[in-house]
Amino acid sequence: MSSLDDRPADQRRQRLTRDDRKRQLIAVAWTIVQREGTEALSLGHLAERAGVTKPVVYSHFGDRNGLLAALYREFDDRQNERFDAAVAGSPATAVARAAVIADAYVDCVAAQGSEIPGIIAALSGSPDLDRVRRECEGAFLEKCRQALAPVSPSGSVALPALRALLGAAEALSAAAAAGEVGPDDAKRELRAVILDTLARQVSAE
Numbered sequence: 001m002s003s004l005d006d007r008p009a010d011q012r013r014q015r016l017t018r019d020d021r022k023r024q025l026i027a028v029a030w031t032i033v034q035r036e037g038t039e040a041l042s043l044g045h046l047a048e049r050a051g052v053t054k055p056v057v058y059s060h061f062g063d064r065n066g067l068l069a070a071l072y073r074e075f076d077d078r079q080n081e082r083f084d085a086a087v088a089g090s091p092a093t094a095v096a097r098a099a100v101i102a103d104a105y106v107d108c109v110a111a112q113g114s115e116i117p118g119i120i121a122a123l124s125g126s127p128d129l130d131r132v133r134r135e136c137e138g139a140f141l142e143k144c145r146q147a148l149a150p151v152s153p154s155g156s157v158a159l160p161a162l163r164a165l166l167g168a169a170e171a172l173s174a175a176a177a178a179g180e181v182g183p184d185d186a187k188r189e190l191r192a193v194i195l196d197t198l199a200r201q202v203s204a205e
Contacts, residue, residue, distance in 0.1 A: 022060050025050055026074050029067060030115070038118035043067060068122050069132045075116065076136040079108040080143065087147045094151040094198050095191075101147060102169075102190035106183055109173035117174050141166060148194070153202035161197045168193045 016024060028050045032041050043064060047057045061067040086100035109116055123129040141162045148157045169190055176186035 018060075021052075021056070022070075025052075025057060025060060026070060029071055030112075033071070033115040033118065038068075038115065038122050041067065065126060065129055068119060069129055072119055072123055072129075072132060072136065075108075075112055075119070076140070078112075079105070080140070082108050083140075083143060087143075092150050094148075094195060097147055097151050098191045098194035098198070099187075101144065101194060102187045105169045106173050106176055106187050106190065109177050110183055112177075116177065120170075137166065148198060152198050157197070157201055161201065165194060165197050 025046060029041060029046055032045065032049060041064070043057045043061065044054055046067070047054045050057070057067075061070055082104045083101070086104040087097065090096045090100040120133065123133040141159070144162055144165065145157050149155060172181070172186040172190050175181045176183045
């Protein structure tokens, strides 16, 4: 008996590990959202575009909500990596921290494109997905607090101020991704918002 595998080449392809398959599916899902919109994203469509069976996709995400949550978490992970690297390499001054936070946030959203607002809107469509978004937001707000507290006049940053900062970051980044404002203008305005937020913390207790 020959030791060679006589099966066609497409049947001899190495099977992806579960983690690699999930990464592949997420990449294809982002492509669907980018080209066809969030509304076009379904597990069946994803399976077809990825060249796998529906049970494979269902085994990774369970349902459409699980897929949307996975996309948002994947975006959030990349955003956190960019944020952590930027803050770690910056001086502990208000101007420097404002610049790296603004630049990292706008750049990350711009790199993902205009599909992010659609994902965020979909996340707000159900309690489970909204909880995922809020968990990610809470973790990011804590990162901002840790980065900005050492350069704040009061030594801290109040939660309402952090929430306002996040709202500005989301709005300006979305506007830049949609082409409504230039990325540099969005970064400049967000830096100003962060510096103003810090200045007002002198009386925050």
